[in-house]
Amino acid sequence: MLSLTSEIRTPFHAVPAGAKLAALAVLSVATFSISAPALMLLPLTGTALLYLCGGLRFARAGLRALRPLWPFLALLAIWHGLSRDLGNGALLGGRLLSTVALANLVTMTTRLEDMIAMMSRILAPLAWLGVRPGRIAFAIGLVLRLTPVLLDRGRQLSMSWRARARRRRPGWQIVLPLCLSALDDADHIAEAVRARGGIPD
Amino acid sequence: MDRDLIMTALFAALIAALGLIPSVTLISGVPISAQSLGVMLAGVVLGARRGAMAAALVVLMVALGLPLLAGGRGGIGVFAGPTVGFLLGWIPAAFVAGWVMERARRLPVLAAGTFAAVLGGVVVLYVPGILGMALVLRKSLPEAAGFALPFIPGDLLKAVVAGALASALNKARAGALLSRA
Numbered sequence: 001m002l003s004l005t006s007e008i009r010t011p012f013h014a015v016p017a018g019a020k021l022a023a024l025a026v027l028s029v030a031t032f033s034i035s036a037p038a039l040m041l042l043p044l045t046g047t048a049l050l051y052l053c054g055g056l057r058f059a060r061a062g063l064r065a066l067r068p069l070w071p072f073l074a075l076l077a078i079w080h081g082l083s084r085d086l087g088n089g090a091l092l093g094g095r096l097l098s099t100v101a102l103a104n105l106v107t108m109t110t111r112l113e114d115m116i117a118m119m120s121r122i123l124a125p126l127a128w129l130g131v132r133p134g135r136i137a138f139a140i141g142l143v144l145r146l147t148p149v150l151l152d153r154g155r156q157l158s159m160s161w162r163a164r165a166r167r168r169r170p171g172w173q174i175v176l177p178l179c180l181s182a183l184d185d186a187d188h189i190a191e192a193v194r195a196r197g198g199i200p201d
Numbered sequence: 202m203d204r205d206l207i208m209t210a211l212f213a214a215l216i217a218a219l220g221l222i223p224s225v226t227l228i229s230g231v232p233i234s235a236q237s238l239g240v241m242l243a244g245v246v247l248g249a250r251r252g253a254m255a256a257a258l259v260v261l262m263v264a265l266g267l268p269l270l271a272g273g274r275g276g277i278g279v280f281a282g283p284t285v286g287f288l289l290g291w292i293p294a295a296f297v298a299g300w301v302m303e304r305a306r307r308l309p310v311l312a313a314g315t316f317a318a319v320l321g322g323v324v325v326l327y328v329p330g331i332l333g334m335a336l337v338l339r340k341s342l343p344e345a346a347g348f349a350l351p352f353i354p355g356d357l358l359k360a361v362v363a364g365a366l367a368s369a370l371n372k373a374r375a376g377a378l379l380s381r382a
Binding site: 024104110144149154155174175182185186 | 204209211242
Protein backbone atom coordinates (compact mmCIF):
# COMPACT_ATOMS: atom_id res chain seq x y z
CA MET A 1 0.00 0.00 0.00
CA LEU A 2 1.51 3.26 -1.12
CA SER A 3 1.32 6.29 1.12
CA LEU A 4 1.03 9.84 -0.20
CA THR A 5 4.57 10.67 0.94
CA SER A 6 6.57 11.95 -2.02
CA GLU A 7 9.67 10.04 -3.03
CA ILE A 8 11.23 13.23 -4.33
CA ARG A 9 13.44 14.45 -1.46
CA THR A 10 12.73 17.99 -0.30
CA PRO A 11 14.26 20.06 2.51
CA PHE A 12 10.97 19.54 4.41
CA HIS A 13 11.47 15.78 4.70
CA ALA A 14 14.10 16.43 7.38
CA VAL A 15 11.85 18.67 9.52
CA PRO A 16 10.23 16.82 12.47
CA ALA A 17 6.54 15.98 11.98
CA GLY A 18 5.47 17.88 15.10
CA ALA A 19 7.10 21.10 13.91
CA LYS A 20 5.46 20.82 10.51
CA LEU A 21 2.01 20.21 12.01
CA ALA A 22 2.42 23.16 14.39
CA ALA A 23 3.49 25.42 11.50
CA LEU A 24 0.53 24.19 9.45
CA ALA A 25 -1.88 25.04 12.28
CA VAL A 26 -0.45 28.56 12.73
CA LEU A 27 -0.35 29.33 8.99
CA SER A 28 -3.90 27.99 8.42
CA VAL A 29 -5.30 30.20 11.20
CA ALA A 30 -3.39 33.17 9.75
CA THR A 31 -4.80 32.49 6.28
CA PHE A 32 -8.33 32.27 7.68
CA SER A 33 -7.98 35.70 9.28
CA ILE A 34 -7.19 37.43 5.94
CA SER A 35 -10.18 39.47 4.78
CA ALA A 36 -8.86 41.41 1.76
CA PRO A 37 -8.80 39.53 -1.57
CA ALA A 38 -5.48 41.13 -2.62
CA LEU A 39 -3.76 39.94 0.57
CA MET A 40 -4.73 36.36 -0.31
CA LEU A 41 -1.92 36.45 -2.88
CA LEU A 42 0.50 36.31 0.06
CA PRO A 43 -0.29 32.74 1.25
CA LEU A 44 -0.83 31.61 -2.34
CA THR A 45 2.58 32.70 -3.59
CA GLY A 46 4.19 31.63 -0.31
CA THR A 47 2.79 28.11 -0.65
CA ALA A 48 3.79 27.95 -4.32
CA LEU A 49 7.35 28.97 -3.38
CA LEU A 50 7.48 26.28 -0.67
CA TYR A 51 6.49 23.68 -3.26
CA LEU A 52 9.10 25.00 -5.69
CA CYS A 53 11.79 24.43 -3.01
CA GLY A 54 11.30 20.76 -3.77
CA GLY A 55 11.90 21.26 -7.48
CA LEU A 56 9.60 21.46 -10.49
CA ARG A 57 8.70 17.77 -10.50
CA PHE A 58 7.64 17.96 -6.83
CA ALA A 59 5.58 21.10 -7.49
CA ARG A 60 3.81 19.38 -10.36
CA ALA A 61 2.95 16.43 -8.09
CA GLY A 62 1.59 18.95 -5.58
CA LEU A 63 -0.59 20.51 -8.26
CA ARG A 64 -1.94 17.09 -9.17
CA ALA A 65 -2.99 16.51 -5.56
CA LEU A 66 -5.15 19.67 -5.76
CA ARG A 67 -7.23 18.35 -8.65
CA PRO A 68 -10.27 17.36 -6.52
CA LEU A 69 -10.68 21.06 -5.66
CA TRP A 70 -11.37 22.28 -9.19
CA PRO A 71 -15.15 21.58 -9.16
CA PHE A 72 -15.46 23.65 -5.99
CA LEU A 73 -13.31 26.48 -7.39
CA ALA A 74 -15.48 26.45 -10.52
CA LEU A 75 -18.59 26.54 -8.32
CA LEU A 76 -17.21 29.57 -6.42
CA ALA A 77 -16.29 31.32 -9.69
CA ILE A 78 -19.78 30.82 -11.17
CA TRP A 79 -21.56 31.70 -7.93
CA HIS A 80 -19.65 34.90 -7.28
CA GLY A 81 -19.51 35.78 -10.96
CA LEU A 82 -23.31 35.71 -11.14
CA SER A 83 -23.68 37.80 -7.99
CA ARG A 84 -20.98 40.25 -9.24
CA ASP A 85 -18.92 39.62 -6.13
CA LEU A 86 -15.77 38.20 -7.68
CA GLY A 87 -13.53 39.73 -4.99
CA ASN A 88 -15.09 37.58 -2.30
CA GLY A 89 -15.03 34.58 -4.62
CA ALA A 90 -11.30 35.03 -5.16
CA LEU A 91 -10.78 35.38 -1.41
CA LEU A 92 -12.63 32.13 -0.65
CA GLY A 93 -11.06 30.25 -3.56
CA GLY A 94 -7.57 31.43 -2.65
CA ARG A 95 -8.07 30.49 0.97
CA LEU A 96 -9.31 27.03 0.05
CA LEU A 97 -6.44 26.50 -2.39
CA SER A 98 -3.66 27.68 -0.07
CA THR A 99 -4.85 25.92 3.11
CA VAL A 100 -5.38 22.59 1.32
CA ALA A 101 -2.06 22.90 -0.56
CA LEU A 102 -0.21 23.67 2.68
CA ALA A 103 -1.77 20.67 4.44
CA ASN A 104 -0.95 18.45 1.45
CA LEU A 105 2.66 19.64 1.68
CA VAL A 106 2.91 18.25 5.22
CA THR A 107 1.47 14.91 4.10
CA MET A 108 3.76 14.76 1.07
CA THR A 109 6.92 15.35 3.08
CA THR A 110 6.24 13.26 6.21
CA ARG A 111 6.81 9.52 6.38
CA LEU A 112 3.94 7.31 7.58
CA GLU A 113 6.05 5.96 10.46
CA ASP A 114 6.63 9.50 11.72
CA MET A 115 2.91 10.29 11.54
CA ILE A 116 2.03 7.08 13.43
CA ALA A 117 4.67 7.87 16.09
CA MET A 118 3.17 11.37 16.38
CA MET A 119 -0.32 9.89 16.74
CA SER A 120 0.80 7.48 19.48
CA ARG A 121 2.33 10.39 21.40
CA ILE A 122 -0.88 12.43 21.09
CA LEU A 123 -3.10 9.48 22.09
CA ALA A 124 -0.93 8.30 25.00
CA PRO A 125 -2.55 10.66 27.57
CA LEU A 126 -5.96 9.22 26.63
CA ALA A 127 -5.04 5.81 28.10
CA TRP A 128 -7.38 6.39 31.05
CA LEU A 129 -10.28 6.62 28.56
CA GLY A 130 -9.52 3.11 27.33
CA VAL A 131 -7.57 4.25 24.25
CA ARG A 132 -4.72 1.81 23.64
CA PRO A 133 -2.29 3.08 20.98
CA GLY A 134 -0.78 -0.40 20.54
CA ARG A 135 -4.12 -1.81 19.44
CA ILE A 136 -4.76 1.16 17.13
CA ALA A 137 -1.34 0.65 15.53
CA PHE A 138 -2.15 -3.06 15.09
CA ALA A 139 -5.47 -2.18 13.43
CA ILE A 140 -3.71 0.29 11.10
CA GLY A 141 -1.25 -2.41 10.07
CA LEU A 142 -4.11 -4.80 9.42
CA VAL A 143 -5.98 -2.28 7.24
CA LEU A 144 -2.76 -1.57 5.31
CA ARG A 145 -2.35 -5.27 4.67
CA LEU A 146 -6.00 -6.01 3.89
CA THR A 147 -6.95 -3.08 1.64
CA PRO A 148 -4.80 -4.28 -1.31
CA VAL A 149 -6.07 -7.84 -0.76
CA LEU A 150 -9.73 -6.77 -0.89
CA LEU A 151 -9.01 -4.40 -3.78
CA ASP A 152 -7.42 -7.20 -5.76
CA ARG A 153 -10.30 -9.53 -5.00
CA GLY A 154 -12.75 -6.83 -6.09
CA ARG A 155 -10.91 -6.48 -9.40
CA GLN A 156 -10.98 -10.24 -9.94
CA LEU A 157 -14.68 -10.36 -9.15
CA SER A 158 -15.42 -7.60 -11.64
CA MET A 159 -13.32 -9.34 -14.29
CA SER A 160 -15.20 -12.59 -13.86
CA TRP A 161 -18.45 -10.63 -13.95
CA ARG A 162 -17.40 -9.13 -17.26
CA ALA A 163 -16.55 -12.58 -18.58
CA ARG A 164 -19.97 -13.93 -17.65
CA ALA A 165 -22.39 -11.05 -18.12
CA ARG A 166 -23.32 -9.24 -21.25
CA ARG A 167 -23.29 -5.94 -19.41
CA ARG A 168 -19.72 -4.73 -19.38
CA ARG A 169 -19.56 -3.08 -16.00
CA PRO A 170 -20.35 -4.82 -12.75
CA GLY A 171 -22.54 -2.98 -10.29
CA TRP A 172 -23.27 -3.70 -6.70
CA GLN A 173 -23.37 -7.44 -7.52
CA ILE A 174 -19.68 -7.86 -6.68
CA VAL A 175 -20.09 -6.28 -3.24
CA LEU A 176 -21.86 -9.32 -1.75
CA PRO A 177 -19.12 -11.85 -2.58
CA LEU A 178 -16.56 -9.26 -1.46
CA CYS A 179 -18.30 -8.90 1.92
CA LEU A 180 -18.63 -12.66 2.32
CA SER A 181 -14.94 -13.19 1.60
CA ALA A 182 -14.09 -10.45 4.11
CA LEU A 183 -16.20 -12.15 6.78
CA ASP A 184 -14.40 -15.44 6.13
CA ASP A 185 -11.05 -13.65 6.29
CA ALA A 186 -11.99 -12.37 9.74
CA ASP A 187 -12.31 -15.95 11.03
CA HIS A 188 -8.92 -16.93 9.62
CA ILE A 189 -7.17 -13.83 10.94
CA ALA A 190 -8.75 -14.22 14.38
CA GLU A 191 -7.42 -17.78 14.55
CA ALA A 192 -3.97 -16.75 13.37
CA VAL A 193 -3.81 -13.90 15.88
CA ARG A 194 -4.93 -16.16 18.73
CA ALA A 195 -2.26 -18.69 17.78
CA ARG A 196 0.34 -15.93 18.06
CA GLY A 197 -0.76 -14.87 21.55
CA GLY A 198 -3.31 -12.16 20.77
CA ILE A 199 -3.09 -8.45 20.00
CA PRO A 200 -0.61 -6.41 22.09
CA ASP A 201 -1.94 -3.41 24.04
CA MET B 202 -12.16 -8.42 22.07
CA ASP B 203 -9.51 -9.33 19.50
CA ARG B 204 -12.17 -10.48 17.05
CA ASP B 205 -13.96 -7.14 17.42
CA LEU B 206 -10.78 -5.31 16.49
CA ILE B 207 -10.17 -7.60 13.52
CA MET B 208 -13.74 -7.10 12.23
CA THR B 209 -13.32 -3.34 12.67
CA ALA B 210 -10.07 -3.37 10.65
CA LEU B 211 -11.65 -5.57 7.98
CA PHE B 212 -14.57 -3.25 7.45
CA ALA B 213 -12.22 -0.26 7.41
CA ALA B 214 -10.32 -2.04 4.63
CA LEU B 215 -13.65 -2.77 2.90
CA ILE B 216 -14.62 0.92 3.02
CA ALA B 217 -11.24 1.80 1.48
CA ALA B 218 -11.40 -0.94 -1.16
CA LEU B 219 -14.94 0.02 -2.20
CA GLY B 220 -13.76 3.58 -2.82
CA LEU B 221 -10.73 2.47 -4.83
CA ILE B 222 -12.35 -0.14 -7.09
CA PRO B 223 -12.87 1.83 -10.28
CA SER B 224 -16.15 2.08 -12.13
CA VAL B 225 -18.64 0.45 -9.84
CA THR B 226 -21.83 1.72 -11.43
CA LEU B 227 -25.01 1.99 -9.43
CA ILE B 228 -27.17 3.92 -11.86
CA SER B 229 -26.59 2.91 -15.45
CA GLY B 230 -23.81 4.98 -16.90
CA VAL B 231 -23.10 7.11 -13.85
CA PRO B 232 -20.14 5.82 -11.86
CA ILE B 233 -20.67 6.60 -8.18
CA SER B 234 -18.14 5.88 -5.49
CA ALA B 235 -19.34 2.93 -3.46
CA GLN B 236 -17.38 4.21 -0.47
CA SER B 237 -20.40 5.50 1.45
CA LEU B 238 -22.02 2.11 0.82
CA GLY B 239 -19.10 0.67 2.80
CA VAL B 240 -19.81 3.08 5.67
CA MET B 241 -23.49 2.09 5.72
CA LEU B 242 -22.54 -1.60 5.67
CA ALA B 243 -20.07 -1.13 8.53
CA GLY B 244 -22.86 0.24 10.70
CA VAL B 245 -25.56 -2.17 9.58
CA VAL B 246 -23.38 -5.30 9.83
CA LEU B 247 -21.12 -4.49 12.80
CA GLY B 248 -23.48 -2.46 14.97
CA ALA B 249 -23.10 1.02 16.44
CA ARG B 250 -19.82 0.87 18.36
CA ARG B 251 -17.75 -1.33 16.02
CA GLY B 252 -19.20 0.35 12.91
CA ALA B 253 -18.25 3.80 14.17
CA MET B 254 -14.79 2.47 15.07
CA ALA B 255 -14.30 1.14 11.51
CA ALA B 256 -15.26 4.52 10.05
CA ALA B 257 -13.04 6.33 12.58
CA LEU B 258 -10.12 4.09 11.64
CA VAL B 259 -10.44 5.10 7.98
CA VAL B 260 -10.68 8.79 8.94
CA LEU B 261 -7.58 8.46 11.16
CA MET B 262 -5.58 6.73 8.42
CA VAL B 263 -6.59 9.39 5.89
CA ALA B 264 -5.28 12.02 8.32
CA LEU B 265 -2.02 10.08 8.68
CA GLY B 266 -1.53 10.43 4.93
CA LEU B 267 -2.89 7.27 3.32
CA PRO B 268 -4.74 7.47 -0.01
CA LEU B 269 -7.82 5.57 1.15
CA LEU B 270 -10.56 7.87 -0.20
CA ALA B 271 -12.31 7.46 -3.54
CA GLY B 272 -9.93 8.23 -6.39
CA GLY B 273 -6.90 7.72 -4.15
CA ARG B 274 -7.32 10.95 -2.21
CA GLY B 275 -6.10 11.41 1.35
CA GLY B 276 -3.81 13.40 3.62
CA ILE B 277 -4.37 16.35 5.94
CA GLY B 278 -5.47 18.48 2.98
CA VAL B 279 -8.82 16.68 2.87
CA PHE B 280 -9.58 18.14 6.30
CA ALA B 281 -9.14 21.67 4.96
CA GLY B 282 -11.32 20.99 1.90
CA PRO B 283 -15.08 21.42 1.38
CA THR B 284 -15.85 17.71 1.79
CA VAL B 285 -14.42 17.49 5.34
CA GLY B 286 -17.90 17.28 6.89
CA PHE B 287 -18.84 14.22 4.87
CA LEU B 288 -15.61 12.47 5.87
CA LEU B 289 -15.98 13.22 9.61
CA GLY B 290 -19.71 12.50 9.29
CA TRP B 291 -18.95 8.86 8.46
CA ILE B 292 -18.34 8.20 12.16
CA PRO B 293 -21.81 9.28 13.45
CA ALA B 294 -23.37 7.90 10.25
CA ALA B 295 -22.06 4.38 10.89
CA PHE B 296 -22.92 4.72 14.59
CA VAL B 297 -26.55 5.69 13.96
CA ALA B 298 -26.98 3.04 11.24
CA GLY B 299 -25.71 0.42 13.70
CA TRP B 300 -27.79 1.79 16.55
CA VAL B 301 -31.00 1.62 14.50
CA MET B 302 -30.11 -1.91 13.36
CA GLU B 303 -29.57 -3.01 16.97
CA ARG B 304 -32.95 -1.57 18.01
CA ALA B 305 -35.11 -2.64 15.02
CA ARG B 306 -34.92 -6.38 15.69
CA ARG B 307 -38.62 -6.90 15.04
CA LEU B 308 -38.33 -5.79 11.41
CA PRO B 309 -37.03 -8.10 8.68
CA VAL B 310 -33.35 -7.51 7.90
CA LEU B 311 -34.02 -5.96 4.48
CA ALA B 312 -36.37 -3.32 5.87
CA ALA B 313 -34.35 -2.67 9.03
CA GLY B 314 -31.09 -2.44 7.08
CA THR B 315 -32.49 -0.04 4.49
CA PHE B 316 -34.10 2.12 7.17
CA ALA B 317 -30.89 2.14 9.24
CA ALA B 318 -28.76 3.00 6.18
CA VAL B 319 -31.10 5.86 5.16
CA LEU B 320 -31.15 7.30 8.67
CA GLY B 321 -27.41 6.94 9.28
CA GLY B 322 -25.89 7.15 5.81
CA VAL B 323 -28.11 9.89 4.41
CA VAL B 324 -29.92 11.87 7.15
CA VAL B 325 -27.13 11.90 9.75
CA LEU B 326 -24.28 12.06 7.19
CA TYR B 327 -25.58 15.13 5.37
CA VAL B 328 -25.84 17.28 8.53
CA PRO B 329 -22.05 17.58 9.12
CA GLY B 330 -21.50 17.33 5.35
CA ILE B 331 -23.60 20.41 4.57
CA LEU B 332 -22.25 22.20 7.65
CA GLY B 333 -18.66 21.63 6.45
CA MET B 334 -19.40 22.88 2.93
CA ALA B 335 -21.16 25.96 4.30
CA LEU B 336 -18.18 26.78 6.55
CA VAL B 337 -15.39 26.17 4.01
CA LEU B 338 -17.14 27.85 1.06
CA ARG B 339 -18.76 30.54 3.29
CA LYS B 340 -22.27 29.89 2.06
CA SER B 341 -25.53 29.88 3.99
CA LEU B 342 -26.86 26.48 5.08
CA PRO B 343 -29.70 26.37 2.48
CA GLU B 344 -27.21 27.24 -0.28
CA ALA B 345 -24.78 24.51 0.82
CA ALA B 346 -27.70 22.08 1.06
CA GLY B 347 -28.49 22.95 -2.56
CA PHE B 348 -24.99 21.88 -3.62
CA ALA B 349 -25.38 18.53 -1.86
CA LEU B 350 -28.91 17.87 -3.17
CA PRO B 351 -27.88 16.16 -6.47
CA PHE B 352 -26.10 13.41 -4.53
CA ILE B 353 -29.06 12.38 -2.37
CA PRO B 354 -30.85 10.09 -4.92
CA GLY B 355 -27.63 8.09 -5.40
CA ASP B 356 -27.16 7.76 -1.66
CA LEU B 357 -30.77 6.65 -1.17
CA LEU B 358 -30.18 3.96 -3.78
CA LYS B 359 -27.02 2.90 -1.94
CA ALA B 360 -29.04 2.60 1.27
CA VAL B 361 -31.45 0.18 -0.42
CA VAL B 362 -28.45 -1.79 -1.72
CA ALA B 363 -27.00 -1.84 1.82
CA GLY B 364 -30.28 -3.26 3.15
CA ALA B 365 -30.39 -5.91 0.42
CA LEU B 366 -26.75 -6.86 1.05
CA ALA B 367 -27.34 -7.14 4.80
CA SER B 368 -30.29 -9.42 4.15
CA ALA B 369 -28.26 -11.59 1.75
CA LEU B 370 -25.30 -11.74 4.18
CA ASN B 371 -27.65 -12.80 6.96
CA LYS B 372 -28.91 -15.68 4.84
CA ALA B 373 -25.46 -16.73 3.60
CA ARG B 374 -23.72 -16.75 6.99
CA ALA B 375 -25.70 -17.28 10.14
CA GLY B 376 -24.57 -14.79 12.76
CA ALA B 377 -22.77 -12.57 10.24
CA LEU B 378 -24.78 -9.57 11.40
CA LEU B 379 -22.99 -8.72 14.66
CA SER B 380 -25.46 -5.85 15.06
CA ARG B 381 -28.17 -8.42 15.79
CA ALA B 382 -26.07 -11.03 17.58
